[in-house]
Amino acid sequence: MIGIILAMAAAVYALRLSGFLLADASLPRGSEQALQFVPVATLTALIVASLAGRPDESAPRLLAVAVAAIAARRSGMAWLCILCGMAAYWLLRRL
Amino acid sequence: MTRTQRTTLEQGEPRLEDAAARFLHGFVALLPLWIGAIPVGIAYAVAARAAGLGPVQTQLMSLTVFSAAAQVSAVSLLAGGTGWPLLVGTAIALNAQALLLGLATARQTRPALPARLPAAWFLTDGAYAVTAAGRRFTLAGLLGAGVSMYLAWNGGTALGLAAGHAIPSSRRLGIDFVAPLTFLAVLVPLVRTRAAVCAAVVAGVAALLLVRLTPGGVAVLGAGLAGSVAGACWLRRDARDRVGSGAGAKAEPGGSA
Known part of the structure; x- marks a missing residue:
């Protein structure tokens, strides 16, 4: 069992390290432009994957995400976005 | 500081x-x-x-x-x-x-x-x-x-x-639900240009399709790559259009962190 745990740990660490090491390699032309969109694209994918993981609550979560996005755009403050999102989510879930 | x-x-x-x-x-x-x-x-x-x-x-x-x-x-x-x-x-x-x-x-x-x-x-x-x-x-x-x-x-x-x-x-x-909201709080200020919107939309749609087919991380990786490439394509097309119309081909700043 310990062996399996350590094998999983090695695999996950190798993955986390691979990006750091690949950064030095000369990447194909045009990939520099693509790299600047990695944060936007990955964060969007993470949000969508998380929402898709709870199909039983998709309506309150989608609406709460919309509320939180508006809060983030208007205020520019991360904590307000999280607070408004959670408040909207808990409120909508009770309806 | x-x-x-x-x-x-x-x-x-x-x-x-x-x-x-x-x-x-x-x-x-x-x-x-x-x-x-x-x-x-x-x-x-x-x-x-x-x-x-x-x-x-x-x-x-x-x-x-x-x-x-x-x-x-x-x-x-x-x-x-x-x-x-x-x-x-x-x-x-x-x-x-x-x-x-x-x-x-x-x-x-x-x-x-x-x-x-x-x-x-x-x-x-x-x-x-x-x-x-x-x-x-x-x-x-x-x-x-x-x-x-x-x-x-x-x-x-x-x-x-x-x-x-x-x-x-x-x-x-x-x-x-706190986790996706945190990601959203980071994402929203980054989406300032059309190219960034394009990257986000393509990544979102790709993630929606891929999570049905593959485990979470692979879906996010695939969607992240698809969105990044889409953003870069948008930039390049934009630059080409501006050259074609005679305006300065100054690249639109992207949505990098």
Whole structure:
């Protein structure tokens, strides 16, 4: 069992390290432009994957995400976005 | 930190107390995610014990693997009697997006090789997100956020081992929703240009399709790549159009952190 745990740990660490090491390699032309969109694209994918993981609550979560996005755009403050999102989510879930 | 201080730092060697301040800043910035990580850590520990893992093994997995998705799925697979190749494969598939996060981090901070080893150990979605939300993306900040998450995750695991059965389920409260909201808080200010909107839309649609077909990390990796390429294509098409119409071909600034 310990062996399996350590094998999983090695695999996950190798993955986390691979990006750091690949950064030095000369990447194909045009990939520099693509790299600047990695944060936007990955964060969007993470949000969508998380929402898709709870199909039983998709309506309150989608609406709460919309509320939180508006809060983030208007205020520019991360904590307000999280607070408004959670408040909207808990409120909508009770309806 | 004042503007003049920052300028001198950029020119000279980074000072130790400044790195410590950034580390602390990253540590504190991740604290909101503790309310999501600790309950999941507790739930993982309870599930691991139920699947037949000993307390030492349960904690060891949190200390070494340090990935909620990989650990929770491993425990449910173990309960079903799965062999180790599938467990390792699932751990890789659920963390595939770490490749992109590491790449983006190294490109932004250009760390020396010895600094990459610990940074990679603590690299998670949450730590990356809160660091990207800060005013400057630094490796010290990422490390602070990573260590903060490491403490929360292992603390949650320990809590679950000690008193898991006595604590109500966090899934019912929906605490897990804090994580996507944190990502959203980082994402929204980054989406400033049409090219960034294009990258986000393509990534979102791709993720929606891919999560039905592949494990989470592979879906996020695939969608992240598709969105990044789409953003770059938009930029290039934009530049070409401007050259064609005789205007200056100044590239639109992208949505980088």
